[in-house]
Amino acid sequence: MPVDDLHAIVARRLSGSTLRYTTSRRAIIDVLSRAERPLTLPQILGSDVSLAQSSAYRNLAELIGAGVVHRIVTSDEHAHFELAEDLTEHHHHLICTSCGTVTDFTVSVRLERELDVALAGEAAQRGFTAEHHRLDLLGRCASCLSA
Amino acid sequence: MPVDDLHAIVARRLSGSTLRYTTSRRAIIDVLSRAERPLTLPQILGSDVSLAQSSAYRNLAELIGAGVVHRIVTSDEHAHFELAEDLTEHHHHLICTSCGTVTDFTVSVRLERELDVALAGEAAQRGFTAEHHRLDLLGRCASCLSA
DNA sequence: CTCAGTGCAAAGGATTTGCATGCCG
DNA sequence: CGGCATGCAAATCCTTTGCACTGAG
Numbered sequence: 001m002p003v004d005d006l007h008a009i010v011a012r013r014l015s016g017s018t019l020r021y022t023t024s025r026r027a028i029i030d031v032l033s034r035a036e037r038p039l040t041l042p043q044i045l046g047s048d049v050s051l052a053q054s055s056a057y058r059n060l061a062e063l064i065g066a067g068v069v070h071r072i073v074t075s076d077e078h079a080h081f082e083l084a085e086d087l088t089e090h091h092h093h094l095i096c097t098s099c100g101t102v103t104d105f106t107v108s109v110r111l112e113r114e115l116d117v118a119l120a121g122e123a124a125q126r127g128f129t130a131e132h133h134r135l136d137l138l139g140r141c142a143s144c145l146s147a
Numbered sequence: 148m149p150v151d152d153l154h155a156i157v158a159r160r161l162s163g164s165t166l167r168y169t170t171s172r173r174a175i176i177d178v179l180s181r182a183e184r185p186l187t188l189p190q191i192l193g194s195d196v197s198l199a200q201s202s203a204y205r206n207l208a209e210l211i212g213a214g215v216v217h218r219i220v221t222s223d224e225h226a227h228f229e230l231a232e233d234l235t236e237h238h239h240h241l242i243c244t245s246c247g248t249v250t251d252f253t254v255s256v257r258l259e260r261e262l263d264v265a266l267a268g269e270a271a272q273r274g275f276t277a278e279h280h281r282l283d284l285l286g287r288c289a290s291c292l293s294a
Numbered sequence: 295c296t297c298a299g300t301g302c303a304a305a306g307g308a309t310t311t312g313c314a315t316g317c318c319g
Numbered sequence: 320c321g322g323c324a325t326g327c328a329a330a331t332c333c334t335t336t337g338c339a340c341t342g343a344g
Contacts, residue, residue: 073223108265169318
């Protein structure tokens with residue numbers, strides 16, 4: 001998606017509330033869209049965005065509330081942030097248990113569909129209302145293996 | 148698996164190191180094996196096990212190191228603990244985004260196998276060494292819906 | 295002018311660690 | 320007896336919150 005379109009969409013979703021699309025928020029969205037992987041807060045702040053840590057957390061919280069950013073918790077360390085799936089595409093994560101890096105990957109539409117069916121069945125059976133699923137692969141990434 | 152067998156296996160794995168299979172550790176294993184879902188530390192301590200919080204965390208860390216307990220991080224709140232998969236069976240989790248409760252479920256062997264193949268392919272392609280996968284379904288559980 | 299946004303510092307909350315003591319092998 | 324286990328309290332670390340100030344509309 002072109003960056004301009006992205007900003008337009010984000011701006012629209014923010015305007016629903018009384019939220020402004022400030023330079024800082026725009027910078028966060030830019031960094032996340034440029035990154036090819038979910039970033040931690042330190043990474044976001046290192047990357048270009050100059051902002052107090054607390055403001056960054058606050059902005060991310062607003063952006064999450066507006067449905068444009070998603071927060072991923074993989075361990076006890078920093079959470080990772082990425083653009084919401086409807087601004088990118090449905091995907092999954094490879095998580096390195098050694099360095100914590102998160103990388104994206106996708107599976108075939110067919111498998112994805114089979115998963116949905118199976119999960120919907122399980123959910124229905126327990127009166128559980130599914131919002132979304134999460135499929136992660138845990139292991140050691142190439143750079144940690146060579147290290 | 149009969150509880151006695153379970154304890155025997157745990158004892159064997161602990162004896163590898165210089166770890167003792169104390170009453171407290173045995174109690175933790177008992178609680179986890181009786182529970183039909185992963186438990187948080189407060190739940191473990193409430194459930195029967197009388198132990199200082201720090202000792203409970205320490206024991207869980209030892210048990211995890213010995214490969215008999217697994218730790219699940221779902222959000223920022225308490226982590227959940229369950230017996231290692233090779234002491235139970237491969238399964239997945241339904242996670243309630245409202246109350247945080249975690250419930251187990253399984254999918255068909257066929258689907259599980261397809262997943263493994265697809266994931267192995269993705270991993271290989273990136274020089275990633277997979278340890279295991281994780282498939283979670285997020286949503287609201289029956290009791291949170293009725294509440 | 296008003297109110298959202300920001301920075302700084304302090305507070306929170308789960309988990310870990312230091313240290314002295316207790317107890318199993 | 321020696322060393323692992325345990326309890327208590329203090330320390331960590333990520334994240335959140337309080338508060339006063341700044342700036343955009």
